[in-house]
Structure formats: structure tokens, C-alpha cells
Amino acid sequence: MVTLVSHPGVLGAACIAQVSGRFDRSGRRAARSLVAGRLPGQLQGAVQSRQIEFLAGRWCARRALRAIDPAANHEVGIAADGTPLWPPGFVGSITHTADFVWAAAASRRDAAAIGIDSEPIMTAARAHRLAPSIARPDEIARTRAVLGVDFAAATSLLFSAKESLFKCLSAHLGRAFDCLDARVVVSREPGSFRAMGIEGRLELDATHVHTGVMLAATDVPTRVARAQPVHRSRDAFRQADGRREAEVALGFGYGEVLVPPDQEHRGPGEERTGGYSQR
Amino acid sequence: MTRTDVMGIVSKHLANALDGIDPSAIDGSKSMKDYGANSLDIVEVVSAAMRDMKVKVPRAELNTLTNIDGLVDLLHKAKQESLAKV
Numbered sequence: 001m002v003t004l005v006s007h008p009g010v011l012g013a014a015c016i017a018q019v020s021g022r023f024d025r026s027g028r029r030a031a032r033s034l035v036a037g038r039l040p041g042q043l044q045g046a047v048q049s050r051q052i053e054f055l056a057g058r059w060c061a062r063r064a065l066r067a068i069d070p071a072a073n074h075e076v077g078i079a080a081d082g083t084p085l086w087p088p089g090f091v092g093s094i095t096h097t098a099d100f101v102w103a104a105a106a107s108r109r110d111a112a113a114i115g116i117d118s119e120p121i122m123t124a125a126r127a128h129r130l131a132p133s134i135a136r137p138d139e140i141a142r143t144r145a146v147l148g149v150d151f152a153a154a155t156s157l158l159f160s161a162k163e164s165l166f167k168c169l170s171a172h173l174g175r176a177f178d179c180l181d182a183r184v185v186v187s188r189e190p191g192s193f194r195a196m197g198i199e200g201r202l203e204l205d206a207t208h209v210h211t212g213v214m215l216a217a218t219d220v221p222t223r224v225a226r227a228q229p230v231h232r233s234r235d236a237f238r239q240a241d242g243r244r245e246a247e248v249a250l251g252f253g254y255g256e257v258l259v260p261p262d263q264e265h266r267g268p269g270e271e272r273t274g275g276y277s278q279r
Numbered sequence: 280m281t282r283t284d285v286m287g288i289v290s291k292h293l294a295n296a297l298d299g300i301d302p303s304a305i306d307g308s309k310s311m312k313d314y315g316a317n318s319l320d321i322v323e324v325v326s327a328a329m330r331d332m333k334v335k336v337p338r339a340e341l342n343t344l345t346n347i348d349g350l351v352d353l354l355h356k357a358k359q360e361s362l363a364k365v
Contacts, residue, residue, distance in 0.1 A: 045306075046313035080345050082312055096317075122319060130319065133326045163318060176342030179322075 002056050007102055008118070008210035010191070010201035015110035016214065017067035019060040020102035025049040040078050053101065054078075057094040060103035065090060068107055083171070093167050097208065104212070112215040115168030119160040119209050127152035134159045134179045143186045147204065157202060157209045158184050164211040165195050172215060280362075285332070285355045289347060292327040296320045307348035325350070334358050 002021035011018060026049065038058075043051055058076050061084065065074040068090070076092070077085035086092050092105035093116045104116050122130070128151070131140060135158040143154040161184045166177045184195040186202075193200050193211075200213040290302035297315055305314070311321050328350075329335055334357040344350050 043313070045309060047315045049315045050312055081343070082310065082345075117318075119319065126319075126323070130322055130326060133322050159319065159322075170342075176339045178337050178339045181339070 001052070002059055002101060005100075007104075008116075008203050008212070010203055010210055010212035011104055011114070011116065011214055012201070013106075013110070013214060013216075016104050016106045016114065017064040018102065018104045019063040019067070020100065021056070021060060022099050023052065023056040023101055025052050025099065038075075042078065042080075042082075053096040056101040057084075057096055057103060060101050061092060061094055061105060064092065064103045064105040068105060091171065093164075093171075095163075100208075102210075106214075108217065110217055112217050112219065113168045113172040114215075115164040115166065115171070115213045117160045117163035117167065117211050119156050119163070121153050121156045121207055121209060124150070124152045127155040130159075131155050134162070136180070136183065139184055143184070146186045146188055149204065153204065153209070157186070157204060157211070160209045160211040161193050161195065161200055161202060164200055164213045165198065168198075168213040168215060169196070280332070280355070280358050282351060282355045285328075285358065286347075286351045288328050288331050289324065289351055289354070292324045292331075293347075295327075296323050305347065307351060308346055310346050311350075328354060332358050334361050 002023045004019070004021045007018040007020035039051055039055065043054055046054075061076040062074065065072070065076070065087070074087040074090065076087070076094075079085050084092065084094055086105070089108050090105055091108055091111050091113050092103060093114045094101070094103045095116050095118045096102075097118050097120055100118060102116060102118055104114050106114060131137075131151075134155055139158055140151065140154045143149065143158060144151065147154070147157070149157070159179065162177075162179050162182050165182055165184075170176055182195045184193050186193045191201050191203065193202055198213060198215065200211055202212075203210045286305075286307060287302075290305045293305060293311060293314065293316065294300045294302040297320060300314055311324060316324065325336075325341055332354060334354060336353055336357050340353060341350065344353065
């Protein structure tokens with residue numbers, strides 16, 4: 001069902017085992033594999049494409065775990081919310097697109113949490129519709145300027161970076177985040193971004209973006225303590241240049257301009273849910 | 280706005296985001312992922328439903344939901360609360 005291909009290079013640590021491949025969501029070959037696969041009860045009523053992507057992801061995850069611990073035959077379960085349940089002693093992350101699947105796993109001795117994500121670059125129309133739910137205008141503007149990409153690619157990249165970050169942090173902290181909780185700052189160093197005090201890596205090609213974040217076991221106490229949602233810094237805002245914007249020193253270390261939640265996405269005369277203009 | 284109205288709005292946007300889904304046949308006990316929605320599809324459905332209903336629910340709350348019924352209940356509650364404030 002899965003044809004192995006090289007995995008994206010965004011997680012370079014040698015302690016991380018990664019497996020990725022192409023898979024076919026439809027057709028008889030996929031259906032045969034599905035019958036042979038181990039599908040949990042909560043996915044019995046899902047459409048076939050969802051069942052197949054699930055099995056493809058778990059197949060890659062098992063293979064990644066075997067690369068770390070060849071003697072064992074570990075399974076990756078599924079939580080009520082659909083997130084992976086990694087076996088004791090391991091952390092990991094799984095992502096899919098329409099025909100691509102990628103899993104990464106590591107021992108808890110080496111990593112506290114991992115988050116990976118792959119996304120197709122969305123259409124310009126979709127990017128303009130969804131951008132207000134994904135990122136602030138200045139995040140998108142910076143991403144476009146630093147990477148020289150268009151609005152859709154920048155929005156896709158920011159969404160993917162936040163998905164990776166939140167998979168990583170949610171697995172570790174046990175709580176969910178909103179896209180607007182994090183401000184992603186794409187670094188001028190190629191292939192790097194930073195958010196909530198945590199560094200991630202990215203790859204961007206003509207059609208897809210891949211991102212990855214890892215918390216090393218030794219990093220956790222300091223980094224997670226700093227990984228607080230942006231809106232929690234409400235009290236730290238101060239008046240600046242007559243506007244309610246301020247550079248907030250919260251350990252983010254990039255001098256990011258944080259916009260108070262009640263000012264997000266609003267330019268003069270602009271509604272919060274309004275679309276973005278083309279830049 | 281009744282809960283049935285909210286279910287209709289969510290079903291309409293889910294069917295718009297995914298090919299081949301009959302909005303009248305959507306089962307609220309299933310998740311959007313069960314219908315083949317990916318993360319961006321879910322953002323799209325939720326954003327469009329919130330825009331239609333003129334309510335806002337943090338994604339952090341949305342991420343704790345396990346099925347469409349949970350989303351419909353959350354949006355319906357948010358709408359009731361917003362109307363109560365008027």
C-alpha cells in the first residue's frame with residue numbers, strides 16, 4: 001500500500017527515525033490492503049480514503065519504531081480525538097497529504113516530543129479565505145519577504161509550522177492551541193523558523209511545504225515554560241506610537257511585534273473576519 | 280437559531296469543502312476526518328460556519344471535540360450566549 005520515498009529533511013537529529021512514502025487512497029489495491037489492515041473500531045465508519053491514510057500512517061510509524069527498537073513489535077494506538085497514542089518510552093508524530101505519508105519517532109530518552117506536518121500549498125483563493133484564522137498579517141508579510149514566496153505559499157507554510165508546533169506541544173502539555181496563539185517568525189537562515197521560543201525547520205517546494213519541530217529531552221524545562229500562547233501576554237502590552245502594539249519581551253527573543261487579541265486582523269475599517277488584501 | 284439550523288450550516292460547509300458528500304446524509308456522531316476532511320478543510324468549515332453565524336469559538340476548544348455533534352453544540356451554545364448579551 002505504501003511505496004517508500006525519501007522523507008523530508010526537516011528533522012535532522014540522528015535519534016529520530018523517519019519513514020515516508022506515497023500511497024494510493026483508492027482502488028482495489030488499497031481496498032485489499034485495507035481488509036488486511038488493523039483498523040480500530042472508531043474508524044470503521046470512516047470513508048475509505050480516511051481509513052487508508054490512517055493505515056498508511058500507522059504502517060510508517062510502526063516501521064519507524066522498529067528502526068529504534070528492532071526487537072519489539074510496537075503498535076501506535078489512537079486516542080478518542082484521533083491523535084496517535086505512542087507506546088511507552090516513545091514519542092512521535094504522523095502526517096499525511098492526499099498521497100504522501102510521513103512518520104517520525106524517537107525514544108523518550110532523546111526527545112520529549114516531536115511534531116511534523118506536510119501540507120499542499122493552498123490556492124490563492126483559499127489562502128485569502130483562511131488567512132485570518134491562521135496567521136497575523138505581519139507574520140505573512142515577513143514570511144513573504146524573507147522567503148520570497150507568494151501569499152498562498154506563505155499562508156500554507158505558517159499553517160504547517162503551527163501544526164507541527166502544536167502537535168509537539170499538545171503531545172507534551174496535554175492541551176490544545178489556536179493558530180493565533182503562536183507567532184511564527186521565519187528566520188533569514190534558510191529552512192528555519194521560530195515560535196513560542198522553539199525552533200523548527202521547514203522545506204518548501206513548488207507544491208508542498210514540510211515542517212518539523214522537536215523538543216529534545218534536555219530542552220523541556222526551559223522551552224516549554226516559555227511556550228505560552230501569545231494571548232496570554234495581554235497584560236504585557238503597552239502603548240507604542242499611539243497604537244496598541246508593542247514589542248513584548250517574553251523570552252521569544254526575536255523582538256516580535258505582538259498585536260493584542262482585540263486588535264488582530266483589523267486595519268482601519270477592517271472587520272476581524274475580513275479577508276486579506278493581496279500584498 | 281435552532282440546533283438543527285446550526286447542523287445545517289455545518290453540513291453545508293462540510294459538503295462544500297469535500298467532494299461527493301450529501302449534506303443531508305451527514306451523521307453528527309462522526310468526525311469531519313471520518314468524511315475525509317484534512318486539517319485545512321476543518322479550519323475552512325469552522326471558519327465559514329462561524330462567519331455565517333457571526334460567532335467566534337477559540338480553536339483550542341474546537342480541538343477538544345471528537346465529532347460533528349460536538350462542534351454543532353459548541354457553535355449553538357456560542358450563538359445562544361451572543362444573543363443573550365444583546
